[in-house]
Amino acid sequence: NPHYESTAANHSPIQRGDLILFDFWAHLPDPGAIYADYTWMTFAGTCEEIPLRQREVFEIVKRARDAAIAFVRQRLADNQPVEGRQVDDVTRAVIAEAGYADYFIHRTGHSIGTVVHGNGANLDNYETQDDRVLLPNTCCSVEPGIYLPEFGIRSEVNLLVFEHDAEITGVPPQQEITPLL
Template sequence: MNAHASDPHYGPTAESAAPIREGDLLLLDVWGKKKTPGSVYYDVTWMGYLGAKVPEKYAKIFKVVREARDKATHLIREQVAAGKPLQGRQVDQAARGVIEKAGYGKYFFHRTGHSIGEKVHGNGANMDGLETNDVRHLIPHTCNSIEPGIYLREFGVRSEVNVYIGEREAQVTGAIQTEILPLLA
């Protein structure tokens, strides 16, 4: 929420928790899976605003993040459909390039995504050209998160989707957020 959203790993504590109020920006990062053997996680991040109209300063940053997310998912779909190998770092570079071009590169300080499996952070390729420069390829029958973000001092914005990679098709699983949701409209 608000400035706490500028920390990608923030989790509320008794000391840092605050009531949600009108005018607050919410970053909701949720993950879960069924309690059955072999279940795979679903891991998404959505943004909401406690008001009838999302302020332009939030919408502007979300637009850049959305474009970065979409650039990465498009690259995955395109390469998988063509049967071309794709490294995790290449996906990161696609998303990161959009954010850098918009002038927010220094405010995106984590990898673009990670593999997802029976553990929320799986053992496959990470979408990472920043932390580990992951040269592993995305392979069929795996799932990955794509979650670029921009974290300013006053607030942070992230959009996270999951991409399943088939033999010759990649698809986003679940809904795709296109704008910050006004929650009091």
């Protein structure tokens, strides 16, 4: 489940050896404030204890995330429109090439505004085939993921779109699973 949420009836303590997906969002206490929305992968253990397969899957997700960002930036630099579905296709191609197409089970990203899931173009050719163009001065998430029966990995950044470029806002993109010990 890419959006698992623990409840009073469905939870367990974090234990050494657990892979932890933190999905968090917030905004300043102003009615017009824009949200920030991130996903970060951590491991309850040392760097040396992170299983190789989890590292490998993270690298694929990272490549997919970075390919999406590079695609958006290149299209904008070339003064070409960028449709949400095109970005999703680029991301999915990276994951499919690695053999995990069936395990990427949501869109690549969503619009972000004064609500965490905004009204602009979504990076989606999976759920809604969004052909809307990313507009200047809008923000979206880029959050590919691979969800296997044993574990799931996602990496999420926020991308602020300008007329001829885009930039990642907030924290720098995660480059590896973060050990907690």
